[in-house]
Amino acid sequence: xxxxxxxxxxxxxxLHQNLQIIQLHSTIDDQPQHxxxxxxxxxxIPANSIVASIPKSICLSHRTSxxxxxxxxSKCECEVSKSSSLILTQHLxxxxxxxxxxxxxxxxxxxxxxxxxxxxxxxxxxxxxxxxDYLKGTEIERCLRSDQTIKYESLLHFYQSHLTISxxxxxxxxxxxxxxxxxxxxxxxxxxxxxxxALVPIADLFDHSDQADVNLISDIWVCDQCGSLNECELxxxxxxxxxxxxxxxxxxxxxxxxxVELKTxxxxxxxxxxxxxxVYNSYGPKLGNHKLFIEYGFIIPENIHDRISFDxxxxxxxxDFNLNPNQTQILQKRIKSMELQLMKTxxxxxxxxxxxxxxxxxxxxxDYHDELYIDSSARVSLTLWITILLLDLTVQSSRNLNDDEIxxxxxxxxxxxLQDSFKLNDHDSFxxxxxELSKNIQRLCDSRLTRMFGNQxxxxxxxxxxxxxxxxxxxxxxxxxxxDYLVGERLLLESxxxxxxxxxxEDPPSSLS
Numbered sequence: 001x002x003x004x005x006x007x008x009x010x011x012x013x014x015l016h017q018n019l020q021i022i023q024l025h026s027t028i029d030d031q032p033q034h035x036x037x038x039x040x041x042x043x044x045i046p047a048n049s050i051v052a053s054i055p056k057s058i059c060l061s062h063r064t065s066x067x068x069x070x071x072x073x074s075k076c077e078c079e080v081s082k083s084s085s086l087i088l089t090q091h092l093x094x095x096x097x098x099x100x101x102x103x104x105x106x107x108x109x110x111x112x113x114x115x116x117x118x119x120x121x122x123x124x125x126x127x128x129x130x131x132x133d134y135l136k137g138t139e140i141e142r143c144l145r146s147d148q149t150i151k152y153e154s155l156l157h158f159y160q161s162h163l164t165i166s167x168x169x170x171x172x173x174x175x176x177x178x179x180x181x182x183x184x185x186x187x188x189x190x191x192x193x194x195x196x197x198a199l200v201p202i203a204d205l206f207d208h209s210d211q212a213d214v215n216l217i218s219d220i221w222v223c224d225q226c227g228s229l230n231e232c233e234l235x236x237x238x239x240x241x242x243x244x245x246x247x248x249x250x251x252x253x254x255x256x257x258x259x260v261e262l263k264t265x266x267x268x269x270x271x272x273x274x275x276x277x278x279v280y281n282s283y284g285p286k287l288g289n290h291k292l293f294i295e296y297g298f299i300i301p302e303n304i305h306d307r308i309s310f311d312x313x314x315x316x317x318x319x320d321f322n323l324n325p326n327q328t329q330i331l332q333k334r335i336k337s338m339e340l341q342l343m344k345t346x347x348x349x350x351x352x353x354x355x356x357x358x359x360x361x362x363x364x365x366x367d368y369h370d371e372l373y374i375d376s377s378a379r380v381s382l383t384l385w386i387t388i389l390l391l392d393l394t395v396q397s398s399r400n401l402n403d404d405e406i407x408x409x410x411x412x413x414x415x416x417x418l419q420d421s422f423k424l425n426d427h428d429s430f431x432x433x434x435x436e437l438s439k440n441i442q443r444l445c446d447s448r449l450t451r452m453f454g455n456q457x458x459x460x461x462x463x464x465x466x467x468x469x470x471x472x473x474x475x476x477x478x479x480x481x482x483x484d485y486l487v488g489e490r491l492l493l494e495s496x497x498x499x500x501x502x503x504x505x506e507d508p509p510s511s512l513s
Contacts, residue, residue: 001021001023001034001110003106003109004106004107004109004110005021006106007106007107008201008202011055011057011058012055012058013052013053013054013055013058013201013202014052014053014054015036015051015052015202016045016049016050016051016052017039018038018039018043018044018045019036019037019038019039019043019045019051019052019279020036020037020038020039021034021035021036021205022034022035022036022037022276034110034205035205035206035207035278036202036205036206036207036278036279037276037277037278037279038268038269038270038276038277038279041270043268043269043270043277044267044268044269045264045267045268045269046264046267047264047265047266047267048263048264049263049264050261050262050263051214051262051263051264051268051279052202052203052206052214052261052262053259053260053261053262054200054201054202054203054259054260054261055257055258055259056191056192056195056198056218056227056258056259056260057258058201059191059195059198059199059200059201059260060088060091060092060095060104060107060198060199060201061088061091061191061195061196061197061198061199062087062088062090062091062195062196063194063195063227064195064198065091065092065094065095066094066095066098066102066103067090067091067094067095084190084196084197085150085181085184085185085188085197086150086155086158086181087197088184088188088197088198088199089177089180089181089184090162090163092180092183092184092199093163093176093177093180095108096108096112096176096180104199104201107199107201111183111187111199111204112179112183113179122182122185122186122294122295122296122297123135123140123144123293123294123297123482124144124149124150124151124152124294125152125155125178125181125182126152126474131471131474131482133453134453134470134471134482134486135453135482136451136452136453137448137449137450137451137452137453138290138448138452138485138486138489139288139290139307139308139309139489140290140293140294140485142290142309143290143291143294144294149294149295155177155178155181156174159174159177163177182297183199184197184199185295185296186295186296186297187199187204188200188204189203189204189216189218189260190220191218191220191260192218192219192220192221192222192227193220193221193222193223193224194222194223194224194225194226194227195227200216200260203216203260203262203281206262206279206280206281207278207280207281208280208281208282208283208287208292208296208298208300209280209281209282209300210282210287210300210303210304210305211280211304212265212280212281212282213264213265213266213268213279213280213281214262214263214264214265214279214280214281215262215263215265215281215282216260216261216262216281217260217261217262217263218259218260218261219258222258227258229258262281283295283296286305287303287305288303288305288306288307288376289303289306289485289488290306290485293481293485297478298481299481299484299485299488302376303376303488304376305376306375306376306488306489306492307370307373307374307375307376308373308374308448308489308492308493309370309372309373310370310372310373310384310444311370311372312328312331312332312372312387314447315372315384315387315388315391315444316328316391318443318444318447319388319391319440319443319444321391321394331387331390331391334390334403335383335386335387335390337403338386338390338403338406338407338410339382339383339386341403341407342382342386342407342410342411342414343357343382352379353377353378353379353499354379354380354499354500354503355379355380355381355382355385355414356375356377356379356380356381356382357382371383371384372384372387374445374492374493374496376492378491378492378493378495378496378499379496380441380496384441385437385441386410388437388440388441388444389410389413389433389437390406391440392433392436392437392440393406393409393433409433413433413434413437416434434503434504435504438500438501438503438504439500439504441496441497441500442497442500442501445493445494445496445497446497448489448493449490449493449494449497452486452489452490453486454486459487459490459491462483462486462487462490463483463487465483466479466480466483470483
């Protein structure tokens with residue numbers, strides 16, 4: 001650590017005088033890990049303070065590393081999706097091979113795993129057949145099946161087709177490649193259009209929280225060819241030229257005044273309840289535990305950004321609705337229109353345990369691509385509620401209702417379900433619609449619960465599986481984290497299901513407790 005501190009001073013990396021780096025041990029692999037905390041109990045840092053400043057010239061990127069092969073980089077970018085992380089992995093491996101000759105050797109010494117053991121694998125780097133049975137029905141499985149994550153097979157192909165040639169890697173160095181890729185995946189930041197992804201010393205020592213103390217700021221809109229913050233010839237060049245890489249990287253402008261900074265969002269001071277005041281960053285907007293697990297290899301208890309998402313095709317299948325493409329398109333337009341009208345009509349909704357309403361300006365939800373979800377408080381999103389209601393109306397209504405009639409019905413149903421301001425007799429069709437909507441939400445929850453590993457066990461029995469080696473070839477602490485994740489997702493689904501059962505005065509089943 002002393003060498004690293006000297007190294008940061010040499011390269012003009014700055015850390016606030018009231019902060020200090022501490023060394024801990026990971027709960028996952030007992031490897032040394034580092035955090036940043038207030039230096040003493042009297043320390044105080046106001047909001048909007050710069051607490052760390054790192055020159056971009058000392059950030060490890062494909063622009064700054066010693067390994068420069070523009071042709072190889074260009075080829076990788078053309079052939080491999082999600083190429084930025086793979087290209088940075090290539091450059092990190094080269095610096096690791098240089099050892100003490102690397103400009104970043106002091107930095108690498110604190111982020112690389114001990115020589116006698118490897119880092120625990122990110123879940124996307126574990127062979128699918130070893131772990132897929134334990135992820136069925138979860139948001140992790142859903143995310144891994146999407147195009148948002150580089151697959152194990154894609155990494156293997158990239159390694160065999162590019163790195164064994166460009167870095168003279170031998171086939172048996174696959175594990176070293178996975179270590180390097182894990183570091184890039186869990187530590188890199190997008191710092192600007194020139195460097196793209198980079199490892200940022202000091203910045204990556206701040207732990208993540210869903211309620212961050214600081215955030216990373218950087219001038220992103222620089223020239224993507226020279227990195228200049230100011231006007232340059234390349235800014236005025238034709239678009240075809242601007243997309244090309246420099247062949248002569250000596251022309252690159254690297255200015256020590258161009259920095260990555262971390263700025264406080266709130267005042268930072270000690271509380272009365274803890275001896276250490278760890279300072280937290282956010283690794284990205286609204287990261288639920290499924291994203292944290294996949295991309296960083298950890299989860300946080302009671303994550304306020306957790307969601308269980310559905311897509312429309314899945315909902316139609318679960319609820320046995322057969323719509324043709326034209327009907328589906330009409331439904332989607334009606335859902336969006338109904339939601340916008342409803343948000344204008346209903347201005348005052350008290351906090352409730354059933355439906356999540358978007359905030360007035362909707363910034364909170366813009367970071368999510370999904371709108372059909374159950375949130376971290378086990379509430380269904382307004383969009384999901386409207387979707388199921390409109391589907392139920394196609395079955396229950398004896399005639400086609402116009403939008404105004406549906407809007408009036410929806411407003412009354414919300415009033416009925418959330419505020420219980422009026423009662424309806426058991427034979428009323430309105431009450432019947434409310435019951436059907438509740439049952440369909442329960443069916444969605446059951447569709448996930450019945451697919452999940454250990455669904456025949458109650459939650460205590462599932463937690464007791466931590467006492468055994470359940471998953472072969474997976475580190476025990478990592479296995480335990482998978483179980484904790486399953487328990488968290490089960491709790492959300494079961495809580496949501498129980499609330500909608502209780503709305504209609506039905507007794508919840510005891511099989512899933």
